[in-house]
Amino acid sequence: MTELWALFLRAAFVENMPLTFFLGLCTFIALSRKTAPALGLGIAMVAVMGVTVPLNHLIYTTLLAPGAWAWAGLDADLSYLKLIAFIGVIAATVQLLEMVLDRFFPAIYASFGVFLPLLTVQCAILAGSLFMVDRDYTLAQSTVFGLGAGFGFAVAVVMLGAIRARLVYADLPQRLRGLGITFILAGMMSLGFSAFAQMVAS
Amino acid sequence: MPASPSLWQVLTAPLIRQNPVTLQILGICSALAVTTSMATALTMSAALTATLVMSAGTISLIRRHIPDSIRLIVQIVIVASLVIVIDQVLQAYLFDISQKLSVFVSLITTNCLVLGRTESFSRHNPPLRSMVDALGNGLGYSLVLTVIGAVREFFGAGALLGWQVLPTIDQGGWYTPLNLMLLAPSAFFLLGGLVWAIRTALPDQSEPLEYLAPDAQGGKE
Numbered sequence: 001m002t003e004l005w006a007l008f009l010r011a012a013f014v015e016n017m018p019l020t021f022f023l024g025l026c027t028f029i030a031l032s033r034k035t036a037p038a039l040g041l042g043i044a045m046v047a048v049m050g051v052t053v054p055l056n057h058l059i060y061t062t063l064l065a066p067g068a069w070a071w072a073g074l075d076a077d078l079s080y081l082k083l084i085a086f087i088g089v090i091a092a093t094v095q096l097l098e099m100v101l102d103r104f105f106p107a108i109y110a111s112f113g114v115f116l117p118l119l120t121v122q123c124a125i126l127a128g129s130l131f132m133v134d135r136d137y138t139l140a141q142s143t144v145f146g147l148g149a150g151f152g153f154a155v156a157v158v159m160l161g162a163i164r165a166r167l168v169y170a171d172l173p174q175r176l177r178g179l180g181i182t183f184i185l186a187g188m189m190s191l192g193f194s195a196f197a198q199m200v201a202s
Numbered sequence: 203m204p205a206s207p208s209l210w211q212v213l214t215a216p217l218i219r220q221n222p223v224t225l226q227i228l229g230i231c232s233a234l235a236v237t238t239s240m241a242t243a244l245t246m247s248a249a250l251t252a253t254l255v256m257s258a259g260t261i262s263l264i265r266r267h268i269p270d271s272i273r274l275i276v277q278i279v280i281v282a283s284l285v286i287v288i289d290q291v292l293q294a295y296l297f298d299i300s301q302k303l304s305v306f307v308s309l310i311t312t313n314c315l316v317l318g319r320t321e322s323f324s325r326h327n328p329p330l331r332s333m334v335d336a337l338g339n340g341l342g343y344s345l346v347l348t349v350i351g352a353v354r355e356f357f358g359a360g361a362l363l364g365w366q367v368l369p370t371i372d373q374g375g376w377y378t379p380l381n382l383m384l385l386a387p388s389a390f391f392l393l394g395g396l397v398w399a400i401r402t403a404l405p406d407q408s409e410p411l412e413y414l415a416p417d418a419q420g421g422k423e
Contacts, residue, residue, distance in 0.1 A: 021235060022235040022386070083286055084282045121278070122312065123309050126311065127305055176394075179227065179394075180397040180398040180401065183390045183391070183394030184394035190386045194385065194386065
């Protein structure tokens, strides 16, 4: 149990997707102008990553991994197909989530707005599944990893959104305004998050 | 859009003026992660440009046959197949570098730059023009990656493309490597600075004020 908790903290803070691996930066930058859309994006990330990483783990181990077809007497290594399989799973999950929310929780669906379909091409989500394969996680570990990574993304994007909402009133050099200062802010947050590295290592 | 610009303009516009990374905010994800040294930055640039040009050509060729409702899925499948091919080629011929790039080659699939260009340009233009546009965007992306990679490797390790330019302390020289340059935050700082520099040179790109300062508002009323 403590191991899983450590993995959650590690995925959320030490290996924060946008700030230490630069993943999902496009949406990270584009949707963090205000806090409210940032929060919506964060919740959607937790939901999608929590579902797709364990699902992809099942698909990879039962269908694609080297030796997965040994029970049928086939010596096949389909792992090179993982990219297409994962993308398909992610696209389908996002679509399904969208339909379920629309049917049963219209209020939540309305607050997500356009962010759900955008998540299909989110690098962080695909990367979650690819890291899961790289590091040989078990099913429980990959669930925790997916939730943790999504949570870390949510925390980072809400924080950046809050800072940028305040920064609107600041008197910045005109050419630095907007994209330029956002990168520098993200850099400072990244410095802060690198302090978390000690937390799990000890 | 102004009445069809010449191919040369389509090629050169994305290099600096319409740069995909600094103006369109596309494809930043991978732009920063692989720039700790110039060699990986160059490999990544080459892989991305190749994917971009080929997917633009393919999608442009079949653009009249893709039903609108499923075009995203079709585009992603085409891009993913091309990326698998490139990944296998890199693993076969440049194994060391492909180990360093690890998952980032696969992540070209979800690079917003590729999908962004196919979605906004290749769908409406003939193959040659789309491929030229893709090449221009690929080169603009490569330019940013190479500049950031060069700065990070030069100050972080005192080297360029693996050649030791500044002799470092632990090799008996005088240069103390700036370790921050090899860590994640420096990439953000450098890119922020680069955006600042480009917007100083091209003032029309800077973003307008959302709110006027209080005294300026008072003056107007």
